[in-house]
Amino acid sequence: KAGVTQTPRYLIKTRGQQVTLSCSPISGHRSVSWYQQTPGQGLQFLFEYFSETQRNKGNFPGRFSGRQFSNSRSEMNVSTLELGDSALYLCASSPSLGHREKLFFGSGTQLSVL
Protein backbone atom coordinates (compact mmCIF):
# COMPACT_ATOMS: atom_id res chain seq x y z
CA LYS A 1 0.00 0.00 0.00
CA ALA A 2 1.40 3.39 -0.98
CA GLY A 3 2.07 5.83 1.85
CA VAL A 4 0.98 9.43 2.21
CA THR A 5 2.19 11.42 -0.77
CA GLN A 6 2.87 15.14 -0.62
CA THR A 7 3.73 17.36 -3.55
CA PRO A 8 5.82 19.27 -4.22
CA ARG A 9 8.72 18.19 -2.01
CA TYR A 10 10.40 21.60 -2.09
CA LEU A 11 9.03 25.03 -2.92
CA ILE A 12 10.57 28.49 -3.03
CA LYS A 13 8.30 31.52 -3.09
CA THR A 14 8.61 35.24 -2.43
CA ARG A 15 6.72 37.36 0.05
CA GLY A 16 3.19 38.23 -1.02
CA GLN A 17 2.77 35.22 -3.29
CA GLN A 18 0.40 32.37 -2.61
CA VAL A 19 1.06 28.64 -2.58
CA THR A 20 -0.96 25.43 -2.81
CA LEU A 21 0.29 22.18 -1.33
CA SER A 22 -1.17 18.78 -2.14
CA CYS A 23 -1.62 15.63 -0.08
CA SER A 24 -2.81 12.18 -1.17
CA PRO A 25 -3.65 9.99 1.82
CA ILE A 26 -3.17 6.26 2.13
CA SER A 27 -5.85 4.44 0.15
CA GLY A 28 -8.92 3.98 2.33
CA HIS A 29 -7.99 6.70 4.79
CA ARG A 30 -10.68 9.35 5.09
CA SER A 31 -9.12 11.73 7.60
CA VAL A 32 -6.37 14.16 6.68
CA SER A 33 -4.55 16.54 9.04
CA TRP A 34 -2.03 19.25 8.28
CA TYR A 35 0.82 20.43 10.52
CA GLN A 36 3.45 23.13 10.25
CA GLN A 37 6.87 22.16 11.60
CA THR A 38 9.56 24.68 12.49
CA PRO A 39 12.72 24.19 14.59
CA GLY A 40 11.52 26.43 17.40
CA GLN A 41 7.82 25.58 17.55
CA GLY A 42 7.72 21.90 16.69
CA LEU A 43 4.59 20.55 15.01
CA GLN A 44 1.76 23.07 15.06
CA PHE A 45 -1.73 21.84 14.13
CA LEU A 46 -3.29 23.57 11.13
CA PHE A 47 -6.49 21.69 10.25
CA GLU A 48 -8.17 18.33 10.14
CA TYR A 49 -10.57 17.13 7.45
CA PHE A 50 -12.91 14.18 7.30
CA SER A 51 -15.38 13.41 4.53
CA GLU A 52 -14.72 16.76 2.84
CA THR A 53 -15.54 18.69 6.02
CA GLN A 54 -13.14 20.64 8.19
CA ARG A 55 -13.50 19.11 11.66
CA ASN A 56 -10.83 21.07 13.51
CA LYS A 57 -8.78 24.17 12.99
CA GLY A 58 -5.64 25.37 14.74
CA ASN A 59 -4.65 28.89 15.71
CA PHE A 60 -3.40 30.13 12.37
CA PRO A 61 -4.50 33.28 10.53
CA GLY A 62 -7.11 33.17 7.80
CA ARG A 63 -4.35 33.23 5.17
CA PHE A 64 -4.09 29.50 5.79
CA SER A 65 -6.93 27.50 4.29
CA GLY A 66 -7.55 24.00 3.11
CA ARG A 67 -10.01 21.63 1.58
CA GLN A 68 -10.63 17.96 1.05
CA PHE A 69 -12.00 16.33 -2.06
CA SER A 70 -14.38 13.41 -2.45
CA ASN A 71 -11.45 11.03 -3.04
CA SER A 72 -9.99 12.18 0.34
CA ARG A 73 -7.10 14.02 -1.30
CA SER A 74 -6.46 17.36 0.39
CA GLU A 75 -4.90 20.69 -0.46
CA MET A 76 -3.82 23.56 1.71
CA ASN A 77 -3.35 27.10 0.52
CA VAL A 78 -1.37 29.93 2.02
CA SER A 79 -2.04 33.39 0.62
CA THR A 80 0.05 36.56 0.96
CA LEU A 81 3.10 34.62 2.06
CA GLU A 82 5.28 36.01 4.87
CA LEU A 83 8.88 35.16 5.74
CA GLY A 84 7.64 33.42 8.89
CA ASP A 85 5.68 30.94 6.80
CA SER A 86 8.93 29.21 5.88
CA ALA A 87 8.54 25.74 7.34
CA LEU A 88 8.04 22.05 6.67
CA TYR A 89 4.36 21.37 6.05
CA LEU A 90 3.36 17.84 6.97
CA CYS A 91 0.23 16.04 6.00
CA ALA A 92 -1.00 12.98 7.88
CA SER A 93 -3.81 10.56 7.23
CA SER A 94 -5.75 8.06 9.31
CA PRO A 95 -8.65 5.70 8.55
CA SER A 96 -11.14 7.67 10.63
CA LEU A 97 -11.46 10.18 13.47
CA GLY A 98 -11.29 7.64 16.30
CA HIS A 99 -9.36 8.52 19.45
CA ARG A 100 -6.96 5.62 18.99
CA GLU A 101 -6.23 6.33 15.36
CA LYS A 102 -2.54 6.85 14.75
CA LEU A 103 -1.45 9.28 12.10
CA PHE A 104 0.59 8.26 9.08
CA PHE A 105 2.72 11.17 7.92
CA GLY A 106 3.96 12.13 4.50
CA SER A 107 7.52 13.36 3.93
CA GLY A 108 6.33 16.95 3.84
CA THR A 109 6.70 19.99 1.64
CA GLN A 110 9.61 22.25 2.57
CA LEU A 111 8.48 25.81 1.86
CA SER A 112 11.00 28.63 1.75
CA VAL A 113 9.72 32.20 1.55
CA LEU A 114 12.28 34.76 0.37
Next chain:
Amino acid sequence: GQNIDQPTEMTATEGAIVQINCTYQTSGFNGLFWYQQHAGEAPTFLSYNVLDGLEEKGRFSSFLSRSKGYSYLLLKELQMKDSASYLCAVRGGGGNKLTFGTGTQLKVEL
Protein backbone atom coordinates in the same frame (compact mmCIF):
# COMPACT_ATOMS: atom_id res chain seq x y z
CA GLY B 1 -5.90 24.72 25.30
CA GLN B 2 -3.29 22.06 25.71
CA ASN B 3 0.25 22.36 27.06
CA ILE B 4 2.92 19.71 26.54
CA ASP B 5 6.44 19.80 27.98
CA GLN B 6 9.37 17.55 27.19
CA PRO B 7 13.14 18.06 27.42
CA THR B 8 14.77 19.62 24.39
CA GLU B 9 17.81 17.37 24.18
CA MET B 10 19.19 14.20 25.73
CA THR B 11 22.38 12.23 25.22
CA ALA B 12 22.86 8.55 26.01
CA THR B 13 25.35 5.77 25.36
CA GLU B 14 24.89 2.88 22.98
CA GLY B 15 23.57 -0.16 24.83
CA ALA B 16 22.20 1.90 27.71
CA ILE B 17 18.63 2.73 28.75
CA VAL B 18 17.11 6.20 28.40
CA GLN B 19 13.84 7.63 29.68
CA ILE B 20 12.23 10.58 27.91
CA ASN B 21 9.61 12.36 30.00
CA CYS B 22 6.53 14.25 28.90
CA THR B 23 4.13 16.26 31.05
CA TYR B 24 0.87 17.61 29.75
CA GLN B 25 -2.18 19.66 30.64
CA THR B 26 -5.39 19.16 28.75
CA SER B 27 -9.13 18.94 29.14
CA GLY B 28 -10.93 15.85 27.93
CA PHE B 29 -7.91 13.56 27.66
CA ASN B 30 -8.32 10.89 24.96
CA GLY B 31 -4.89 9.37 24.70
CA LEU B 32 -1.17 10.03 24.42
CA PHE B 33 1.04 9.10 21.49
CA TRP B 34 4.79 8.89 20.98
CA TYR B 35 6.31 9.39 17.55
CA GLN B 36 9.88 9.08 16.32
CA GLN B 37 11.27 11.44 13.71
CA HIS B 38 14.67 11.02 12.11
CA ALA B 39 16.26 14.12 10.60
CA GLY B 40 14.73 14.93 7.25
CA GLU B 41 12.10 12.22 7.54
CA ALA B 42 8.42 11.97 8.46
CA PRO B 43 7.35 11.18 12.03
CA THR B 44 6.47 7.51 12.59
CA PHE B 45 4.20 6.07 15.26
CA LEU B 46 5.78 4.35 18.27
CA SER B 47 3.13 3.92 20.94
CA TYR B 48 -0.31 4.85 22.27
CA ASN B 49 -1.49 5.00 25.89
CA VAL B 50 -4.98 5.83 27.08
CA LEU B 51 -5.09 3.93 30.39
CA ASP B 52 -2.62 4.21 33.27
CA GLY B 53 0.29 1.84 33.16
CA LEU B 54 3.07 0.52 31.01
CA GLU B 55 2.81 -0.57 27.37
CA GLU B 56 5.75 -2.60 26.16
CA LYS B 57 6.71 -3.12 22.55
CA GLY B 58 10.11 -4.67 22.02
CA ARG B 59 12.90 -2.33 23.09
CA PHE B 60 10.42 0.53 23.54
CA SER B 61 7.97 1.00 26.43
CA SER B 62 5.62 3.85 27.23
CA PHE B 63 4.09 4.72 30.57
CA LEU B 64 1.10 6.90 31.42
CA SER B 65 -0.23 8.42 34.63
CA ARG B 66 -3.40 10.36 33.87
CA SER B 67 -3.74 11.75 37.41
CA LYS B 68 -0.25 13.27 37.18
CA GLY B 69 -0.48 14.33 33.54
CA TYR B 70 2.74 12.44 32.95
CA SER B 71 4.16 9.97 30.47
CA TYR B 72 7.56 8.58 29.64
CA LEU B 73 9.10 6.68 26.77
CA LEU B 74 11.71 4.12 27.76
CA LEU B 75 14.24 2.97 25.22
CA LYS B 76 16.36 -0.07 26.11
CA GLU B 77 19.54 -1.45 24.54
CA LEU B 78 20.10 1.81 22.71
CA GLN B 79 21.40 1.66 19.17
CA MET B 80 22.96 4.39 17.06
CA LYS B 81 19.88 4.33 14.81
CA ASP B 82 17.78 5.47 17.80
CA SER B 83 19.30 8.94 17.43
CA ALA B 84 16.22 10.94 16.48
CA SER B 85 13.63 13.36 17.78
CA TYR B 86 10.93 11.84 19.98
CA LEU B 87 7.58 13.60 19.91
CA CYS B 88 4.96 13.37 22.64
CA ALA B 89 1.42 14.11 21.43
CA VAL B 90 -1.86 14.36 23.34
CA ARG B 91 -5.35 13.96 21.95
CA GLY B 92 -7.98 15.98 23.73
CA GLY B 93 -9.18 19.49 24.36
CA GLY B 94 -11.67 21.31 22.20
CA GLY B 95 -12.27 19.40 19.00
CA ASN B 96 -10.25 16.41 20.22
CA LYS B 97 -7.17 17.65 18.37
CA LEU B 98 -3.83 15.84 18.42
CA THR B 99 -1.33 18.35 19.84
CA PHE B 100 2.40 17.72 19.72
CA GLY B 101 5.16 18.75 22.07
CA THR B 102 8.27 20.34 20.60
CA GLY B 103 10.15 17.04 20.71
CA THR B 104 13.19 15.65 22.49
CA GLN B 105 16.31 15.32 20.36
CA LEU B 106 18.09 12.13 21.46
CA LYS B 107 21.72 11.61 20.57
CA VAL B 108 23.16 8.12 21.04
CA GLU B 109 26.94 8.04 21.39
CA LEU B 110 29.47 5.22 21.34
